[in-house]
Amino acid sequence: QVQLVQSGAEVKKPGASVKVSCKASGYTFTGYYMHWVRQAPGQGLEWMGWINPNSGGTNYAQKFQGRVTMTRDTSISTAYMELSRLRSDDTAVYYCARVGDCSSTSCYILDYWGQGTLVTVSS
Amino acid sequence: QSALTQPRSVSGSPGQSVTISCTGTSSDVGGYNYVSWYQQHPGKAPKLMIYDVSKRPSGVPDRFSGSKSGNTASLTISGLQAEDEADYYCYSYAGNFYVFGTGTKVTVL
Numbered sequence: 524q525v526q527l528v529q530s531g532a533e534v535k536k537p538g539a540s541v542k543v544s545c546k547a548s549g550y551t552f553t554g555y556y557m558h559w560v561r562q563a564p565g566q567g568l569e570w571m572g573w574i575n576p577n578s579g580g581t582n583y584a585q586k587f588q589g590r591v592t593m594t595r596d597t598s599i600s601t602a603y604m605e606l607s608r609l610r611s612d613d614t615a616v617y618y619c620a621r622v623g624d625c626s627s628t629s630c631y632i633l634d635y636w637g638q639g640t641l642v643t644v645s646s
Numbered sequence: 647q648s649a650l651t652q653p654r655s656v657s658g659s660p661g662q663s664v665t666i667s668c669t670g671t672s673s674d675v676g677g678y679n680y681v682s683w684y685q686q687h688p689g690k691a692p693k694l695m696i697y698d699v700s701k702r703p704s705g706v707p708d709r710f711s712g713s714k715s716g717n718t719a720s721l722t723i724s725g726l727q728a729e730d731e732a733d734y735y736c737y738s739y740a741g742n743f744y745v746f747g748t749g750t751k752v753t754v755l
Binding site for chain 1: 647678682698703746
């Protein structure tokens, strides 16, 4: 069965960087784009961008351009999201989510989600 | 890349129907038939309920249905049940980018 297991909670100071990992299992890692979504406390979902694990190609939401870097290590089926120059309003739960299967459902959905990683930015 | 607009909250009694709207632009909701809806219970990851405007994934009750007209998509929950109380988000493709709705809290009275 498909599983996405994320790294544990982090506490960071303003100006620092954080790198969250997302280990995939139960499917061919390079066959499906991986998206990253965040949710600030009590707030809604916010799309951050995606990575193509096959090519390493990325596409980031305009809001995060220049501060976010998404990478992957295909040898261990793991995707990473690094956010730099952290501010207090970056405090949020960060989710990785796999896109759907184009042949059975849709390429334009997020059908499997990680458990979320809480990143707290505080001085 | 502005968030899609949803009502902050909707409510209904068990057995009633509620409809949640999701308003975007011709660059996202209106431009593609790639709107999906997610249910999120407190402390949990979102769960896909509707995709490609009106399709239901396997395992989602047929009480959930979706539609779209112009730049506005809608999610209808018929025969409301206690377990439907949750936050709901629309999500749309916007030409190589994606955008979520602002979220709607559904309360079962």
